[in-house]
Amino acid sequence: MDERKAMVLRAVVESFIDTAQPVGSRAVSDLSGLDVSGATIRNEMAALESDGYLVQPHTSAGRVPTEAGYRYFVDSLGPGSLEETETRQVRSFFRTTEGKLEQRLADTSKLLSQLTTYAAVIVGPTHDPTTVRSARLVDLGNGRLLLVIVTSSGGVERFEVNADYQEFCDDRIIEMASAKIDQLFKCSYLGTVPEIEVTGNEKLDLLVSSAIRAVKPAESQGGDLYVGGAANMAGQFDAVSTVKSVLAVLEEQLLVVRLLGNLVDRGLSVAIGSETGVAPLSECAVVVAPYTVEGERVGSIGLLGPTRMDYPKALAAVNVVSTRLGKSLGETHED
Secondary structure, eight states: OOOHHHHHHHHHHHHHHHHOOBBBBHHHHHOOOOOOOHHHHHHHHHHHHTTTTTEESSTOOOOOEHHHHHHHHHOOOOOOOOHHHHHHHHHHHHHOOOOOOOHHHHHHHHHHOOOOOOEEEEESSSSOOOOOEEEEEEEEEEEEEEEEEEETSEEEEEEEEOOOOTOEEEEHHHHHHHHHHHHHHTSSSSTOOOOOOOOSSSHHHHHHHHHHHHHHOOOOSSSOOEHHHHOGGGTOOSSSHHHHHHHHHHHHHHHHHHHHHHHHTOOOOOEEEEGGGOOGTTTEEEEEEEEEEEEEEEEEEEEEEEETTTTTHHHHHHHHHHHHHHHHOOOOOOO
16 A cells, blocks of 8 residues: 555544544545645545445445454554553552452453543453462461461461461471471462472471461462453444443353453454454454463453544553553562
8 A cells, every 4th residue: 555545544544533423535634634635535535445445334425444444554553652641540550459369350450441441351360370478377376377378469368277286386396387388388379389398307397288288279260351341332332232242242251251362362462343253243343462470471451342443542551551460460579
């Protein structure tokens, strides 16, 4: 495509994203900055329509982009960025967010939706990437011991140790066992049960093994889905039937999880209309990115909106939030 046609197409796409109204030659002239006549712009628009990049919904109307038009526009985009206020909002969010993984992912989906006004979807990891910051034994008295684990996200997990330790455990053994347990658990994923290392000290080994057995292995979360801003879909489409179809898709967790995973596997950051492979999303676009913890891809994050989505904003938001989410989940704080 020559440069002038590309400028005309870009102007049509940007105008339609902004107004949701068919775009005429005058608007293209104003937006593109081309120093050519209206007739020349109309000829270029007609050529773009002939090539499948634009379509004229009504004889008297202007043009709107097709899937091919949106695809060309997206592929020609350079790196985008959020506004400074939005960057500060993201930074502040991840600086203060804490608690269990499920709540953090749910809150992150709401943040992403607030930044863009689209529906945000996050596929959770199959295992909790939160790491252990410290672990210690606490003597509660009356023959009760508690294993207290502090996580990298600031959360605290408590496990009661089922062991009749009174007959052999003095403060020194408890202190030694606590130090050993901290060494075994530190920097491991929460819910990962470490292997027991035999020291040869029968009392110490018994107490350490009892404490380790108290920790329940993490259950696979199977890529749980977290959706934020689903209500935003109502304002994104003219047809109520389209809104209902999109909301129905968002309720099918397995379908959405597979969709995002498939797009990431195919190396796509944007899927437009039929590219999603999901019929009810024919009028939608999906922007997606994986998030990684210590170099390991553990989940994916995405936005679902109309095909006239603000792609530069959506791509920038998904990239920033996915990067910060991965860093936040993998961060190990020092005491």
